[in-house]
Amino acid sequence: MIIKREIKNNVTYLYLVEESYSPEKKRGETKKIKPLGVEEAATPLNRITEEFAVVWAEGRTLGNAVPFSERVIGQFPEAESGNGVILPCDIVPCGKFRNGAQRWWCRTHQVHWGIKADLQQVAQGDGGIRCSNATQPMHYTKNPMVINPDDYAGGIGIWAALPTAINTTDEPDIDGVVIHLHARPQLQGKKSIDANFPAVVVTSFDSLPLFGNALIKRVVIAPPSALAYLEALINNLPLGTLYCHTCQHPHLDLGDFAKNPHKKHFCGNCGVDSNWSKEPIVSSPLSELANKLTKNPDFVDSDRILDMRDYQNCQVKVWSSTPAVLWTSHLPQEAGIHVHIYQEKRKIVDDTFGQVTWFDGSQLERDKLLVTMLDKAKKPAA
Known part of the structure; x- marks a missing residue:
């Protein structure tokens, strides 16, 4: 009852x-x-x-x-x-x-x-x-962004968007975490969607290809679940999707539970605390969504090179690339350092680079940039 x-x-x-x-x-x-x-x-x-x-x-x-x-x-x-x-x-x-x-x-x-x-x-x-x-x-x-992967032959990409690692512009950073969405209607075509949203709902005309409840038609990607999933990916933690043995609802680990793989899981849907996985895991429905919809799980390092000393009078935003929460393209994901360069208010560079030389001649390090981004994302809002 x-x-x-x-x-x-x-x-x-x-x-x-x-x-x-x-x-x-x-x-x-x-x-x-x-x-x-x-x-x-x-x-x-x-x-x-x-x-x-x-x-x-x-x-x-x-x-x-x-x-x-x-x-x-x-x-x-x-x-x-x-x-x-x-x-x-x-x-x-x-x-x-x-x-x-x-x-x-x-x-x-x-x-x-x-x-x-x-x-x-x-x-x-x-x-x-x-x-x-x-x-x-x-x-x-209200009225969240809803997307059906079947509508985009060129694939969709969904990320936990973090604040910049470096920002020399007068534009403020995002506060915490938002959800970034790319969508391409055609293979290798232009993006029809390239924007941040408070949350994104992945849906299907029939039902999403998840185990368990066949009536699942929506999976919500909101900041807490996206960030927890991203950190598990970054730290190579064992991921899975555990279904409650009592109510069959997929379990979602957040906070400290998403940082420490464990066998015993507490169901947030029905309150039962006696669910066990065979091995210690971090459980998230996003894991199964990604496993079922990902067409190409590979990553390639960008071979582009950028020297900021060629842009002395410009402003810049810099991020470390992060793995997507959901990636349905047939192409591999690209890893590197993502840079926006602005000449006054006009964006003149928007790309991912394998090597970035800073204005002082030093080399930017992707891992250090990522640590800065995560720290800023978790810092309480002023």
Whole structure:
């Protein structure tokens, strides 16, 4: 059984719902068991809306890479993207505590519910069932970029875009991590998309070629999951995609769990903490997405050479190249140092180089540039 919500006249009602599968109808069915009351009272300053959106938290599984629905219910700010959305709890049963009491899990806010303080909160009638993290503001983007790899014969590339390693322009760096997308409609053709997005949704007309749940049609690539996956790639950590033995949902490791491969995994979807992988791994649905859609896993080092002493009066941005989170081109990825050079406001160089000589004659080192980029990405915003 799970807890579901319905919005009527701007009021959110909670119901205990039983889910089952009908072999005759070949589809899932739900049955309301009993009402649980009102979750939030809506006011002009506390308005709950339903949006096509992606939502995520810093360093937590919220905004799981495989979402339950493209529609998100919450208190959204007016801006199209940013920080500050408040989401209702989504509380599901997840076994019992050691003393035999029922234990519940909020899969929205990633915290257990059912301790004595929680029960007192409900008894006092302060608005219904809510977990301890219910008022935490989350990052969000409404109407996210949605892309179907089947539409781009030339391939798509998706990266965890990091701040620059060096920036001599007056343009500010990105704050933290965003998602960069390249898309080419034709083989070896020009890019029709080359831009940063708060998050990107990879979708399919039918279902994505993942194991487990055949109904998966969307995988969300948001900053926390993209960064965790990138760091696992950079550090050559064993990656995989573990499916929960209870709910079959793909597991996503974030934060410290994504830095230390492990066998025992905690399911962020149903709260069960007894999932085991055969070997220590970092689990991410992005791993299986990449394994199934990648056509060319090879990398080639750029053979281009750049001497910045030839551009003394120009401004420059410099990045270390990073492996893509998703790469569907038939061509190999290119490794090196990516450089933008500007003459006044006009970009005159935009390419990846194997060797870059700096203005003082020293050679830039790709590994050191990458460390600087990662440090800047994790630095709290001012």
